[in-house]
Amino acid sequence: MSKQTKRIAVGITTVLVILGLAIGGKMFMDKKAHNQNLEYQRQAALALKKEEPRATKVVFKGEGSSDGIGLPWSIDADVTVNGQVFVMGLERNRIGIVFGDKYEPSKNTDVSDSPLEVIYGNGEREIIK
Numbered sequence: 001m002s003k004q005t006k007r008i009a010v011g012i013t014t015v016l017v018i019l020g021l022a023i024g025g026k027m028f029m030d031k032k033a034h035n036q037n038l039e040y041q042r043q044a045a046l047a048l049k050k051e052e053p054r055a056t057k058v059v060f061k062g063e064g065s066s067d068g069i070g071l072p073w074s075i076d077a078d079v080t081v082n083g084q085v086f087v088m089g090l091e092r093n094r095i096g097i098v099f100g101d102k103y104e105p106s107k108n109t110d111v112s113d114s115p116l117e118v119i120y121g122n123g124e125r126e127i128i129k
Contacts (some may be wrong), residue, residue, distance in 0.1 A: 008022040037063040038120055040073050044090040045118045045128060051095050052106050054081045056107065058090075072096075075121070 001009075041060050048055055057080040064075030072091045079088045081103070089097035095105075116128045 017049050029049060037065075037073075037075075038122065038124075040064055040092050042118070042126075043092045044075060044077075045116060045126075047093045048079065048088075048090060048095060049128060051083060051117045052079070053114070054106055055116055056080050056114060057119075059119040060090075062121050086111040 059078040061076045066073045074091045077090050079086050086103050087099040118126045
């Protein structure tokens with residue numbers, strides 16, 4: 001093998017190794033973000049149950065995100081309260097925004113004994129009691 005052929009082989013190998021590391025790193029970070037978003041969804045469901053004890057079901061739409069520096073993580077969800085479905089923007093520790101004008105916040109903040117059905121953004125289900 002000539003010196004030029006060896007250099008080309010080393011160059012190609014180096015590029016392939018760098019690409020492999022970059023792709024592997026991105027996959028690792030995407031999985032980490034996905035798992036973190038699922039944990040945040042669970043925290044949001046627990047906060048919803050505490051703040052709105054009449055809620056019986058929450059269906060998260062997507063993964064959730066933090067839309068900028070200093071903004072809290074949030075996610076949209078369909079929340080069933082007293083048989084009616086409301087679209088809510090939920091944060092990890094509170095109800096953010098409720099879309100629609102018929103929603104009346106609960107005056108009672110005692111945690112309800114009724115279960116809350118949770119459907120996460122990835123389709124997994126959980127009953128929180």
